Amino acid sequence: xxxxxxxxxxxxxxxxxxxSILIFFLAKMMPGDPFxxxxxxxxDVNTIAKLKQEYGLNDAPWVQYLNWVKNLFRGDLGMSYTQxxxxxxLIGDRAQNTFWLSLVTIILSYLFAIPMGxxxxxxxxxxxxxxxxIFNYITFAIPGFVAYVLALWLFGYLLxxxxxxxxxxxxVAPGIFNYILDRxxxxxxxxxxxxxxxxxxxxxxxxxxxxxxxxxxxxRTARSKGVPERVVFNKHILRNSLLPITAFIGNVIGAxxxxxxxxxxxxxxPGMGKLFMExxxxxxxxxxxxxxxxxxxxxxVGNLISDIVMTIVDPRIRVK
Amino acid sequence: xxxxxxxxxxxxxxAGEPISLPPSGFKLVLKExxxxxxxxxxxLVLVLILLFTFLGSAFxxxxxxxxxxxxxLMPAFSSGHFLGTDEGGKxxxxxxxxxxxxxxxxxxxxxxxSIILGLVIGLISGYFGGVVDDIFMRIIDFIMVLPRFMIIIxxxxxxxxxxxxxxxxxxxxxxxxxSARYFRSxxxxxxxxxxxxxxxxxxxxxxxxxxxEVLPNISSMIxxxxxxxxxxxxxxxxxxxxxxxxxxxxxxxxxxxIGYANDPVNxxxxxxxxxxxxxxxxxxxxxxxxxxxxxxxxxxxRQRR
Amino acid sequence: MEKPSDLLLDIQHLHTGxxxxxxxxxxxxxxxxxxxxxxxxxxVGESGSGKSTLASSIIGLYDQKNTRVRGDILFNELNLVxxxxxxxxxxxxxxIGMIFQDPLAALNPLMRIGAQIEETLYYHTKLNEKERKTxxxxxxxxxxxxxxxxxxxxxxxxxSGGMRQRVIIAIAxxxxxxxxxxxxxxxxxxxxxxxxxxxxxxxxxxxxxxxIILITHDLGVVSETxxxxxxxxxxxxxxxxxxxxxxxxxxxxxxxxxxxxxxQTDVDDEELHVIExxxxxxxxxxxxxxxxxxxxxxxxxxxxxxxxxxxxxxxxHEVRCTCYRxxxxxx
Ligand SMILES: Nc1ncnc2c1ncn2[C@@H]1O[C@H](COP(=O)(O)OP(=O)(O)OP(=O)(O)O)[C@@H](O)[C@H]1O
Ligand code: SF4
Ligand SMILES: [Mg+2]
Numbered sequence: 001x002x003x004x005x006x007x008x009x010x011x012x013x014x015x016x017x018x019x020s021i022l023i024f025f026l027a028k029m030m031p032g033d034p035f036x037x038x039x040x041x042x043x044d045v046n047t048i049a050k051l052k053q054e055y056g057l058n059d060a061p062w063v064q065y066l067n068w069v070k071n072l073f074r075g076d077l078g079m080s081y082t083q084x085x086x087x088x089x090l091i092g093d094r095a096q097n098t099f100w101l102s103l104v105t106i107i108l109s110y111l112f113a114i115p116m117g118x119x120x121x122x123x124x125x126x127x128x129x130x131x132x133x134i135f136n137y138i139t140f141a142i143p144g145f146v147a148y149v150l151a152l153w154l155f156g157y158l159l160x161x162x163x164x165x166x167x168x169x170x171x172v173a174p175g176i177f178n179y180i181l182d183r184x185x186x187x188x189x190x191x192x193x194x195x196x197x198x199x200x201x202x203x204x205x206x207x208x209x210x211x212x213x214x215x216x217x218x219x220r221t222a223r224s225k226g227v228p229e230r231v232v233f234n235k236h237i238l239r240n241s242l243l244p245i246t247a248f249i250g251n252v253i254g255a256x257x258x259x260x261x262x263x264x265x266x267x268x269x270p271g272m273g274k275l276f277m278e279x280x281x282x283x284x285x286x287x288x289x290x291x292x293x294x295x296x297x298x299x300x301v302g303n304l305i306s307d308i309v310m311t312i313v314d315p316r317i318r319v320k
Numbered sequence: 321x322x323x324x325x326x327x328x329x330x331x332x333x334x335a336g337e338p339i340s341l342p343p344s345g346f347k348l349v350l351k352e353x354x355x356x357x358x359x360x361x362x363x364l365v366l367v368l369i370l371l372f373t374f375l376g377s378a379f380x381x382x383x384x385x386x387x388x389x390x391x392x393l394m395p396a397f398s399s400g401h402f403l404g405t406d407e408g409g410k411x412x413x414x415x416x417x418x419x420x421x422x423x424x425x426x427x428x429x430x431x432x433x434s435i436i437l438g439l440v441i442g443l444i445s446g447y448f449g450g451v452v453d454d455i456f457m458r459i460i461d462f463i464m465v466l467p468r469f470m471i472i473i474x475x476x477x478x479x480x481x482x483x484x485x486x487x488x489x490x491x492x493x494x495x496x497x498x499s500a501r502y503f504r505s506x507x508x509x510x511x512x513x514x515x516x517x518x519x520x521x522x523x524x525x526x527x528x529x530x531x532x533e534v535l536p537n538i539s540s541m542i543x544x545x546x547x548x549x550x551x552x553x554x555x556x557x558x559x560x561x562x563x564x565x566x567x568x569x570x571x572x573x574x575x576x577x578i579g580y581a582n583d584p585v586n587x588x589x590x591x592x593x594x595x596x597x598x599x600x601x602x603x604x605x606x607x608x609x610x611x612x613x614x615x616x617x618x619x620x621x622r623q624r625r
Numbered sequence: 626m627e628k629p630s631d632l633l634l635d636i637q638h639l640h641t642g643x644x645x646x647x648x649x650x651x652x653x654x655x656x657x658x659x660x661x662x663x664x665x666x667x668x669v670g671e672s673g674s675g676k677s678t679l680a681s682s683i684i685g686l687y688d689q690k691n692t693r694v695r696g697d698i699l700f701n702e703l704n705l706v707x708x709x710x711x712x713x714x715x716x717x718x719x720x721i722g723m724i725f726q727d728p729l730a731a732l733n734p735l736m737r738i739g740a741q742i743e744e745t746l747y748y749h750t751k752l753n754e755k756e757r758k759t760x761x762x763x764x765x766x767x768x769x770x771x772x773x774x775x776x777x778x779x780x781x782x783x784x785s786g787g788m789r790q791r792v793i794i795a796i797a798x799x800x801x802x803x804x805x806x807x808x809x810x811x812x813x814x815x816x817x818x819x820x821x822x823x824x825x826x827x828x829x830x831x832x833x834x835x836x837i838i839l840i841t842h843d844l845g846v847v848s849e850t851x852x853x854x855x856x857x858x859x860x861x862x863x864x865x866x867x868x869x870x871x872x873x874x875x876x877x878x879x880x881x882x883x884x885x886x887x888x889q890t891d892v893d894d895e896e897l898h899v900i901e902x903x904x905x906x907x908x909x910x911x912x913x914x915x916x917x918x919x920x921x922x923x924x925x926x927x928x929x930x931x932x933x934x935x936x937x938x939x940x941x942h943e944v945r946c947t948c949y950r951x952x953x954x955x956x
Contacts (some may be wrong), residue, residue: 005769015462027473029478093792141609143555145562146598150583164584217730223686225745225796226718229710251478258469265563265582277563280473288474295467303465315780 001295004311014303017295020072023289024065030285072293080284087290091272095294096107097167098264098271101194102256104187108195109202112245114245116199117206118238132203140200144259146265151193165268172284196260198252202245209241216240220256235242245311254299349540352618359614362607369604373420380414394470412577416596419572424604426488428553429602433492434553440501443530445500446507453504458496468494473565486573499545506538513537540619544612551608558567558601574601629740634660634683634809635837639696639706641675641682643907649693650907652678654860656696660804660836665827667839667851667868669883673904675860676840680806682706683838684721685713717953719749722797726809728789732781739777740763742796749800764795769825787818791825798829799947805829805837812842844883848872853941856880857903859916862935876944879917915946 059067069078077087139147147200150198156164163169167184168179213219214237221238260273268274272291279287311317337342353359436496471491476482510516515537519529555575560566561575569576577597581587586594636658642649652675660666668676681687682694685705698705702721705713718724725731733741736906740759748759758777765773768791781789798807807826811819821845830837839851847854848868855865856879864877874880902920910916915933933946 015465018462019466022466026474030321030474084854107363137609137613138331139604141551141605143559143605145559146578147607149578149587149594150598153581154588157584217504217725217727218733220686221723221725221731221793221796222733222744224717224723226714226716227744228748230712236733240733243735254465256910258467261340261469261563262559276470277474280477280565288470292470292474295470296465299465299467303550309514311847314735316782 001311002020003309004317008304008307008311012300015300019300020069020293021065023293023296024068025061026292027285028288030059030289035202042242063146077290077293079109080287081284082151082279083287084280085202087286089288091275091290091294093274094123094275096268097269098260100183101191101269101271102260103195104191105198105256106252108191109198112195112201113202114206114242115205117241117245118210120203120207121214121241124207126217129207132207136200136203139197144194144195144197145266146263147197148190148263149268151189152194152266155189162186186269190269194256198255201248201251205244205248206241208250209244210237213237213240243310243314246309247306249309250303253305255297255304257295260295287294325446337618349543349615349618350479351423353611353614356614359611362610365603366607366611369420369600370424373424374416376417377421380417381538390460399405410572412596413576414592415572416574418602419440419574419577420599420604421557421573422484422567422571423554423601426491426557427550430491430495430553430557431546431549433488434496434582435499435542435549438491438501438545439503439535439542441496441500443507443534446504447511447526447530447534449508449511457504460500463494465552466494467559472560472561474563476560482568484567487557487560487567491553491560495549495556499549501539502545503538506541507534508536510537540615542617544619547608547612547615551612553600553603554604554608630713631662632659632847632876633662633700634658635699636683637699639682639698640694641678641687642693643678644691645839645908650910651861651912653909654912655859656862657861658855658862661801662836663830663834664853665830665839665851666836667841667847667854668857669841669844669847669854670857671904672842672887673906674857678859678860679857680723680838680840684717684806686717686723686724691706696932714748718745718802720799720802721804721806722802723802724790724793724797724805724810727812727813728786728793729781731793732789734781734829736776737780738784738792740797742777742792745796745799760799760952761795764799765792767798767804768795769821769827770795784803786814787821790814790818790822794822794825798833801833803835805835806840806916807837808840809842810839811846812922817845817929826850834910844885856883859910859943861916862943863917864942864944865935866944870942874942876938876942877921880944882914910913 037098073086079085080087084089094165116132116135122130123129152164155161163186168183169186219232219236222232227235260271261276262273263269264271264273265277272294276288276291278284279291352364386599410551445453472494476487479486511534515533516529519533523530557566558573558575558578561573562578562579564579566575567573574597578594578601580590581594581598634729636840639656640651640655642651654675656679658666658949668679670676678687678813684710687694693704700716703716705716708716720732730791732738739758740809742761742764743757746752750757750760752760761777763775765776770776770788770791776784776788776792781792786794790813794810806825810826811822811867814822814853816911826837826839827850829835839846846928851868854860854868854871856871856877857863864871864875864880866874871880874885875884883952905919911919913932915930915932930946937943
């Protein structure tokens with residue numbers, strides 16, 4: 001098992017290297033340089049040229065790349081053009097917010113999807129299955145941002161059930177408990193909508209898994225041992241059907257990150273996605289570079305996680 | 321013969337002539353479609369939307385799309401402005417018609433490009449397998465983990481002469497990958513089929529086999545991918561335009577209209593500005609997806625046989 | 626002869642029908658059979674003749690909603706037909722063990738070998754966890770698996786086909802059942818392994834004096850292992866006899882054709898000939914008259930019995946129809 005995991009980690013390294021090269025050159029294409037955010041407009045041309053020389057901007061591209069990577073390892077992602085602070089500290093808070101939103105979304109998503117998949121599989125072609133199929137069709141075909149806008153309009157503005165912006169109210173009552181409650185109140189609507197529109201694949205995999213596994217020989221073996229039907233379902237059918245879903249965790253994380261820009265924009269939720277939109281409108285390229293690098297690495301790591309989980313839960317992969 | 325399970329369906333071909341195949345995927349899929357009332361209804365509605373947006377665009381005057389501060393922020397049902405106007409005085413109904421058309425055109429164009437690209441690469445990758453397949457799959461895996469939405473947005477700000485055509489290319493750059501993967505899996509399955517083997521034995525060239533034999537056999541898969549692709553790509557374009565980084569400001573899109581909802585005042589008190597675009601986008605998306613699932617069902621049924 | 630208490634199973638007029646498009650069709654059609662202690666009863670017949678259906682009726686493994694079982698399966702005075710599920714779960718595994726055809730598919734790919742054997746002990750014995758683990762190792766040893774400790778911690782895909790089948794057998798015999806049902810236990814295995822598995826089954830029988838129902842396609846297997854043979858065709862038993870009797874004196878035309886299709890048997894009838902065709906599918910099966918008649922169209926219509934019944938021709942040898950007296954094969 002450890003060998004498989006180690007090999008999988010090694011595969012990830014070239015991916016990250018290529019990603020970083022790609023992003024480095026994307027960053028080079030962007031207008032501006034590391035001084036845009038620092039220098040005094042009155043500084044004369046010669047000083048700027050000297051500074052550029054000093055900072056290695058005239059070096060060969062690969063030297064610059066290596067320097068950039070060296071700085072990355074030190075946690076130095078450069079300075080924001082507009083915010084007069086380091087990119088690292090700018091992203092810090094925002095990353096936390098995105099993390100919580102994503103976590104709640106993932107939990108809710110599985111909380112909905114797994115029971116739905118089980119019910120759909122058990123009552124194949126009966127009304128519960130058909131109802132779930134319609135629900136899946138509705139949530140699958142709606143473009144994410146439309147779902148967010150409609151939810152915000154309906155539950156945020158018209159019904160006033162949820163706050164429409166931010167992570168926490170300005171007027172929140174003191175006390176840690178109130179604080180957490182208020183944050184939850186801010187997270188719940190975006191997370192709920194994002195969770196509901198992300199259930200489709202999980203439900204479908206689980207449903208077909210249950211239908212297919214029910215007639216597998218090993219299930220019959222379990223029954224021939226005199227194992228009660230309820231246990232046969234939980235221990236044999238369900239467990240084996242959950243397997244392909246674990247393989248999908250990486251995709252779910254990836255989809256969630258991809259949707260962060262949209263969801264955080266609509267709900268004015270100050271996470272990394274919102275930061276991205278703010279930075280793009282101010283053409284704050286160091287921040288943008290850092291953000292795509294982070295999102296890229298997170299997606300790669302997400303895939304790694306699901307592969308590792310897969311190796312742990314599926315003994316058939318382990319020995320290969 | 322008694323006791324011979326294996327022999328039951330073992331049809332052999334003499335001299336490498338291809339075995340007769342089930343009726344073409346396309347015909348079967350079409351038959352299935354005509355059986356489904358709601359699918360027919362969906363297609364009718366889609367045709368109506370196409371007519372409304374494409375013919376309608378011909379009647380939209382240039383002035384109604386121009387900024388005209390004096391006519392700004394008119395409510396719905398105003399004279400001459402059925403759905404009112406935006407801050408700049410642009411007529412919302414005209415924006416809806418032209419924007420709808422633009423979004424559809426872009427959705428279709430992106431789908432065309434990415435499916436052709438995906439098909440060629442999927443065919444090559446699946447048909448040849450081995451190293452070729454490995455290389456393509458690595459590349460595709462890599463592109464698929466990239467934060468495509470963000471990269472497209474950044475590129476839209478740094479590409480000079482950015483226009484609708486560049487947007488099409490940008491979106492296609494990322495969206496061919498899933499098609500390629502999808503087709504590859506079917507080609508892989510077809511590769512071992514008897515008719516391909518027979519064709520190989522009779523000395524047909526690889527290219528001929530791919531296009532003459534394999535392609536028709538995955539035709540129903542292509543239709544499914546085209547249909548669902550259009551819906552998906554319209555979603556991507558409108559999403560980008562919604563954020564303000566899709567179609568350039570001079571070219572309206574359904575996404576631009578829905579983007580008005582990003583303003584708290586608009587979303588609350590002026591729903592006629594953005595809600596019609598939401599409704600149109602939803603209708604397009606649901607109807608196309610419905611037709612897609614009917615196709616999928618038909619293709620599945622055909623495979624099961 | 627045997628004492629009556631040797632009787633393990635007494636199947637009387639068993640009908641097992643499946644629902645197809647709203648109607649029930651009997652895949653097992655009026656089967657009566659007995660199984661005794663220490664006996665290996667072979668059931669042979671072509672694909673689709675209802676052998677597996679018979680076995681799954683005995684152990685009660687069928688889709689309740691779409692299956693109709695009538696008749697009696699008496700096990701120690703307890704009728705297994707219509708027995709409620711929780712009672713049946715106390716019999717399955719405990720009193721009746723089952724061995725399946727495909728040893729890979731029959732094991733849960735995600736569970737360790739040991740755990741799969743232990744599961745049956747958990748439900749049918751009072752052993753505690755540690756005792757169960759010990760028993761698992763004993764069982765693995767009993768079925769001839771080397772290094773039981775290591776194997777018990779492995780997963781099914783890590784074992785060879787023969788090993789897996791041994792594991793299945795270990796599961797089946799774990800609770801020392803008095804009846805073993807083996808549905809084509811060797812079909813999926815190499816010839817050399819087949820013999821080993823059959824030897825193992827015989828050894829187990831010697832130790833436990835279980836009654837074994839052995840379903841097979843392979844008449845070679847039958848002649849080497851079985852004590853009695855029942856030949857099935859289209860859901861019915863057409864001939865049942867002690868094994869030597871059946872091989873030396875096959876009476877039903879279907880039995881004869883089975884023997885003929887088997888290589889190197891010394892049925893000395895130069896007129897024997899292979900019969901063409903296969904068992905009809907369930908919904909096309911006849912429900913009255915002789916089901917075999919369509920396969921031998923050259924037979925004179927007058928020699929068919931209207932509703933052929935089993936005739937006892939010698940002690941323990943029964944055959945459907947009396948036609949064997951004047952039967953000949955087309956050449
Ligand atoms: N669950 C089921 N539903 C409907 N029909 C069934 C079912 N199981 C078996 N049958 C049908 O019943 C008949 C007998 O099947 P069965 O599996 O008992 O035959 P068999 O003698 O075991 O054949 P084989 O040698 O192929 O295992 C066949 O026509 C089969 O198609
Ligand atoms: S002769 Fe008897 S066994 Fe033979 S087909 Fe006729 S009825 Fe059946
Ligand atoms: Mg069978």
